[in-house]
Amino acid sequence: MRMRVILILGSVAALVAAGCAPSGADGTQPQPRELRAVAAFYPLAEAVRRVGGPAVAVRDLTPPGVEPHDLELTPDDLAAIGEADLVVFLGGGFQPAVEEAVAQSGGAVLDALEGVDVLEGGGVPHADEDAHADEEHDQAMDPHVWLDPLRYASIVERIAEVLAGIAPDRAGAFRANAEAFVAQLRDLDAAYRDGLASCESRLLVVSHAAFGYLADAYGLDQAGVAGLSPEAEPDPRRLAELEELVRSEGVRTIFTEPLAPAALTEVIASEVGVEVAVLDPIEALTPEQVSSGADYVSVMRANLEVLRDGLRCV
Numbered sequence: 001m002r003m004r005v006i007l008i009l010g011s012v013a014a015l016v017a018a019g020c021a022p023s024g025a026d027g028t029q030p031q032p033r034e035l036r037a038v039a040a041f042y043p044l045a046e047a048v049r050r051v052g053g054p055a056v057a058v059r060d061l062t063p064p065g066v067e068p069h070d071l072e073l074t075p076d077d078l079a080a081i082g083e084a085d086l087v088v089f090l091g092g093g094f095q096p097a098v099e100e101a102v103a104q105s106g107g108a109v110l111d112a113l114e115g116v117d118v119l120e121g122g123g124v125p126h127a128d129e130d131a132h133a134d135e136e137h138d139q140a141m142d143p144h145v146w147l148d149p150l151r152y153a154s155i156v157e158r159i160a161e162v163l164a165g166i167a168p169d170r171a172g173a174f175r176a177n178a179e180a181f182v183a184q185l186r187d188l189d190a191a192y193r194d195g196l197a198s199c200e201s202r203l204l205v206v207s208h209a210a211f212g213y214l215a216d217a218y219g220l221d222q223a224g225v226a227g228l229s230p231e232a233e234p235d236p237r238r239l240a241e242l243e244e245l246v247r248s249e250g251v252r253t254i255f256t257e258p259l260a261p262a263a264l265t266e267v268i269a270s271e272v273g274v275e276v277a278v279l280d281p282i283e284a285l286t287p288e289q290v291s292s293g294a295d296y297v298s299v300m301r302a303n304l305e306v307l308r309d310g311l312r313c314v
Helices: 002-020 042-055 075-083 096-104 129-136 149-166 168-195 212-218 236-248 263-272 287-292 296-310
Strands: 035-039 056-060 086-089 108-111 203-208 221-226 253-256 275-278
Touching (some): 042 056, 042 296, 075 096, 203 263, 221 236, 253 296, 275 296
Parallel strands (some): 035 056, 035 086, 086 108, 203 221, 253 275
16 A cells, blocks of 8 residues: 555656646657857868757858958848857957957857967068068968867867857767767878878978968978968069079979969969969868868868878878
């Protein structure tokens, strides 16, 4: 008899608990709200998508095929920033319009550069520094951190922690997603270390100085036709210095980019008789890359093959 009373009381308690729990019109439990995130440009958007999975809707402020350095925001962009649960951007003057707008965000804001070991400048001297200071707005800090897979991995991990703080009930999923992506990035780093370990040339001559972190991570030297901003025009003396450098170092390939102007790079290559190859800084995907299903990892692996061929690696 006593056992029967206990069972009845337990059943009543379960029914009361079920009645108190919120439910939908059909009696099912409501699904957690999809979080809204805004990312300033492709590598940050990719990181948020990989970490957030289906729980997070991500808006990339920089459309495919658009060079992100001087992005201008639309009214819809500004509204999305204001309404987002999370805004991820890159400080240091990389996208001034975005940096100004994030102050209006109503949610969490993450500067992806915070906590990352950053490099100073772009390694591009000018014959007349004063004459170029304004047009280069020569950032004291190189913002292109995502081109080192391990630095990029640290950003991925921080995004997971911020999302976990916003939605603690989904923290486990966010951290698991981040762990899976970071494992891919570590494999990518290992492929670069092995693939670039033995090369005839270690000088990376590029159209603009976006590859400082890649060079730093894998023991290369970078020389850029333009500095950290691809729109900056180098002076004639700088072009002559680069031509001499290419000749003296036995460089056989100069690297241009999918979205940056290539004319000056091609002029130097023509003058000294070397080849031109496309090396992607992955600031934004092209429409063709989007259509083909390319992503950060696949483009970085394609870059590795371009580097191995251009630097004559074995």
